[in-house]
Amino acid sequence: MKKINLRVALVIAALSVISCSNDPTIENIEEQNNVEVLQKTPLTPTQINAKINEVASSREQFEWTNMDAHFIWSATVHGDQILTIGYGSDDNDFNKENSNAEGIKNRLIQRIAAVEGDGQKKTSDFLIDEDDTFNIIDVKVEDLATVRDLLSQKGIRYIEPTGYRYLDHEVTAKSGAGCGYGSATLNSADYTTVAPGAKVPWTFYEHNIPSAWSYSTGSGVGIGVIDTGLTPNNSLMNGSFNDGYSSGRYVQKYGTYVDSWWPWSSSTDGPNDKCGHGTSMTAVATAPRNNNGMPVGVAYNANLISYRGTKNVVLDGYHEQKGVANALTALGNRSDVKVISMSIGHIFSVGRIKDAVRYANNRGKLIFAAGGTSTTFTNFVGVIFPASMSETVAVTGVTDANYYKECDICHKGSKIDFTVVMQRDGNGSRTTPVLSYYNNQADYVGGSSVATATTAGIAALVWSRHPSWSKTQVLNRLKQSADFYPNKNSQYGYGNIDALQAVQ
Incomplete structure (x- = not known):
């Protein structure tokens, strides 16, 4: 009898344990509630940036789409609720001209309407814009459930x-x-004066650019520069652009950047540079050779098509990214533009700009992009976007040391294609002389930015010399004239280009 009672007691005890483990306790309920509250609470910008920095510092490309719904939604909350969606049957289905993705777009819009605001919103309440060229829509999203639903589509x-x-x-x-x-x-010591009175930057001699001018000066080639615009206050980049030894060419200025916090705004603030960076880059590539005593550009007979596509060099924000993409699209559609120079970028990928780069690349444009210039917040990053893309040619700056050494603020890495000497070794302030924002003034410009504009100018020299060539032939000639060819250095690509050898 005692044995039976003992067995019954053990069974009852076991059942009690099982019952307790299955029943929700107060602690379990509180834990579930806490998780639900946390999921409904957006991450802080500090937390979001920390994750971006973590990925970027590992030399991986940060992609928003690789993040979970809560992370993306959190950034949307802190970004005026703007969400950009690139749609299509696959990654290459980005151009509306060759796409049958209209059904996908309509389905996504219907899903947003069904989920956002518990299905109480009309399309006009959330649809900000539909791109004319690419399979892209911009929407205003407030609910985490909407982001979750989209990621499942x-x-x-x-x-x-x-x-x-x-x-x-x-x-x-x-x-x-x-x-x-x-x-x-x-x-x-940083320039040499040549006829009819122009200053040639010392960095040009490091690449035999003055000697290359005996064969080509860029005539007939259009260089598109996408940056912060072009100064209205220096006549040499305006009415006197076609002057002296620089003749028979033109300069055109456009603006695609919308300076507004309101996402529905579409009026640009014009083509004029309100930063200074764009003026320096256009001048390095194309400034005239005349008797004004100012620094000359690499391709001083090339045509210039300047686009104010962004507010500054960091492609940070909806209107900046849209402005650059629109500029790329416009330049991609021009037959007179062969070379595109972009001394701008970001530490993470931007889908809309990626689509536009591929669009211009598919139309035969040779696109040069800055590999990256370090600051206190990006010195942990490798080659930045869009230089990190295979469709662009990534350029960085090096010093004039007798061995390859990146400039004080320049990035390097396996995705770099070329380098340009643009800094005196050990003296960060002695960089490339360039035409300044105002009349009769010059300045020094460094970093991967000036390296990129310089290389774009050299490409124009080669293309002018061989006008029937394709972008692949021009790029191959640049590679063949560089220091490391036929090999590629793990940090500096093909190295410094010899412009004279490239145009011969």
Whole structure:
């Protein structure tokens, strides 16, 4: 009898344990509630940036679409609720001209309407814009459930909170983002005066550019520069652009950047540079050779098509990214433009710009992009976007040391294609002399930005020499004339280009 009672007691005890483990306790309920509350609470910008920095510092490309719904939604909350959706049957289905993705777009819009605001919103309440060229829609999204639903849908190439401004929340970021209207008195050792009175930067001689001018000066080639615009205050980049030894060419200025916090705004603020960076880049590539005593550009007889596509050099924000993509699309459609120079970028990929780069590349444009210039908030990053794309040619800057050494603020890495000497070794202030923002003024410009514009100018020299060539032939000639060819250095690509050898 005692044995039976013992067995019964053990069975009852076991059943009690099982019963307790299955019943929700107060602690379990509280834990579930806490998880639900956390999921409904967006991450802070500090937390979002920390994750972006973690991925970027590992030399991987940060992609928003690889993040979970809560992370993307959190960034959307802090970015005016703007979400950009690239749709299509696969990653290459981005161009409306060759696409049958209309059904995908309509289905996604219907899904948003069904989920957003518990299905109480009309399409006009959330649809900000539909791109004319690419399979892209911009929508205003408030609900986490909408992001979750979209990520589960087929036909989405990428989903990005394009209103989120990384730089605004990065406390260690420097102000200005590459902007400045400065001028400097050039050291006489940093230039040589040539007829009819122009200054040739010392860096040009490092690449035999003056010798290459005996064969080509860029005539007949259009260089598209996408940056912060072009100064209205320097006549040499305006009415006197076609002057002296620079003749029979033209300069055109456009603006695609919308300076507004309101996503529905579509009026641009014009083509004029309000930063200073764009003026420096256009001048390095194309400034005239005349008797004004100012620094000359690499391709001083090339045509210039300048686009103000962004506010500064960091492609941070909806209107900046849209402005650059629109500029790329416009330049891609021009038959007179052969070369595109972009001394701008971001530490993470931007789907809309990626689509536009591929669009221009497919139309035969040779696109040069800056490999990256370090600041206190990006010195942990490798080659930045869009230089990280295979469709662009990535360029960085090096010093004039007797061995390859990146400039004080330049990025390097396996995705770099070429380098340009643009800094005196051990002296960060002695960089490339360039025409300044105002009349009769010059300045020094460094970093991968000036390296990119310089290389774009060299490409124009080659293409002018061989006008029937394709972009592949021009690029191959640049490679063949560089230091490391036929090999590629793991950090510096093919190295420094010999412009003379490239045009011969």
